[in-house]
Amino acid sequence: MKHIMLIAGEASSDFHGACLAREIFSLSQNIRITGMGGQAMVKAGVEVVFGFSDLSAIGIVEVLGKIPSGFKRLEQVVAFLKEEKPEVLVVIDFPEFNIRLGKIASNMGITSIYYFPPTVWLWRKKRANTIARYFKKVICVFPFEAEVFKNAGAKVAFFGHPLLDEIKPSRQKEMICNDLNLDPNSRVLGILPGSRKGEIKRLLPVMLEATGKLLKKFPDIQPVIVLAPTIEDRDVLPYLESVSFKPILLKGNTYDVLNICHLVLIASGTATLEAACLGVPMIILYKLNWLTYLLGKLLIRIPFIGLPNIIAGKEVVPELVQTKASVRNVVDLASIFLKDDHARIIVQKNLAEVRKKLGCCGATKKAAGLILEMAMNNYEKGIRE
Template sequence: MFLAHKVMIVTGEASGDLHGAGVAAALKELQPGVRLSGVGGQAMAAAGVKILYDIKELSVMGFVEVAKKYPHIKGIFNKLVEILKMDPPDVLVTIDYADFNMRLAQAAKNLGIKVVYYIAPSAWAWRRGRAKTIAASVARVASIFPFEADVYREAGAKVSFVGHPLLDIVKPSLTREEAYRYFAADPARPLITLMPGSRRQEIETLLPEMLQALRLIRERQPDLQAFLPLASTISRDLVAEMCARYQADIQIVAAHTYDLLAISTF
């Protein structure tokens, strides 16, 4: 069995941070002394990964925002390549974040570093040619869907079907009674959870519409309780300011999201 003593894990979004933390925990269980570093957020840091760059610096969407931050993102990319040269890991694990990680995977391969792509780009859905590009640059694809595994095998990649990580993650950790107490929610009243996203642009675009919709719903259902689970990539002040601007009575929370969803009416 190949044992990696040093692993770099790179993702660029809140969901990837969550899955990266799962990878880190599994690696530590297999090899307690493994050294982990990479690009991630709070979840990966809590799992023992030395964070080289926070995903808050990379989490953008839309052509305009990407164009604005391109020099900064390119700078981070170049610095990661330099780290790969100067202090190469035994394995680079790339998680989602396709355009950035596909290039990083190729750079790592050029340096002789093994790459495992976990949650690879959805080549089965669009831009199918990406599967061949990835197959040529990674040692293995860890596929989360069986049909995805087939697409990457056909493209020439070595593939392991590992299943979808959300099957292990998306489940309540509290009973309903415990959840109501944790959130100080009234079980006799309806409850709505707003989830506008994990990127600043999503918050700025979607949350105002959600808050206006919440106002309309409350005109018909004035006893409605509202909660908003905060992504680790988003500033609480940003969300609180927007809620205040729309005079929205809503509780901003930062933990036990799946327990909150379990007791939500909407």
């Protein structure tokens, strides 16, 4: 039986790994998919041998604390590769771990594919050369990054962004509001504080305090907190004890909830792109350990943090970074969107242009077809040998 191994190191790559696995299984039942991942990949039918809850971190300084766990997990995965010898290794994002793993796999003669490659167009551009050397194929998700990897000598495929296949609300607004006991005539304020505990600690208190002040100005808004799969209720409940209002707390159904939001307060990351694809106005918040932030300022030469703004090449949604991510600034910006429909319409038009730049639907199925084809070729080659 053909064997594909997937490696995901945090929530968003677990999601994309799950989507990819489902498409591969839809193309061939005679396939075994193993790997490192989370619950999304498990539900998709992947034989998840290694978890990642002890590895996920954000920022340079934060990552340092994860190094011992990372090296131990790398040794475990390499041992599994040596024993199982899959036809293809597919790594998803998570570059500090996956580039090392790709080098080792390449030296073992295992075909490696990078899906959702690291943001070499943002910083550390030399990684593109390393990836081109050790990975047989790089499946890019942005057209501009495909050019960067091509120029580095990589064999590149670009089919569009996989999110376009997945961002589909499953129900009408009235049904969603009814299920959540929301007034369909009121405005929903979405709160998405991130997928890592560090983000929750830094951003959620600001978002909650700002929401309390906004409720005094706009009593019709209904706050809904949407948790990432990697965050449990217990991670956020202590922060809710000190607020005077009762937000709805949800896990899952992110697209349904985003689709009914008038505005979202959102941590920088993949969720901002999801909101952009749904045309939801947002305020992006970003806070890091100060040393991480200062190091990043030295290394990253790009004017924006949020993916919608990076893709647009201009600020189409407001970003509040570090000290600017304050309660007062959130309230001031949110008040503009809550008072002025014209401001929302302008943002929605710009977000529609961002979505167009992501390419066409069907990217995940095309990526799955390419990966399966490479696995089949290696499998048949192995039989002949």
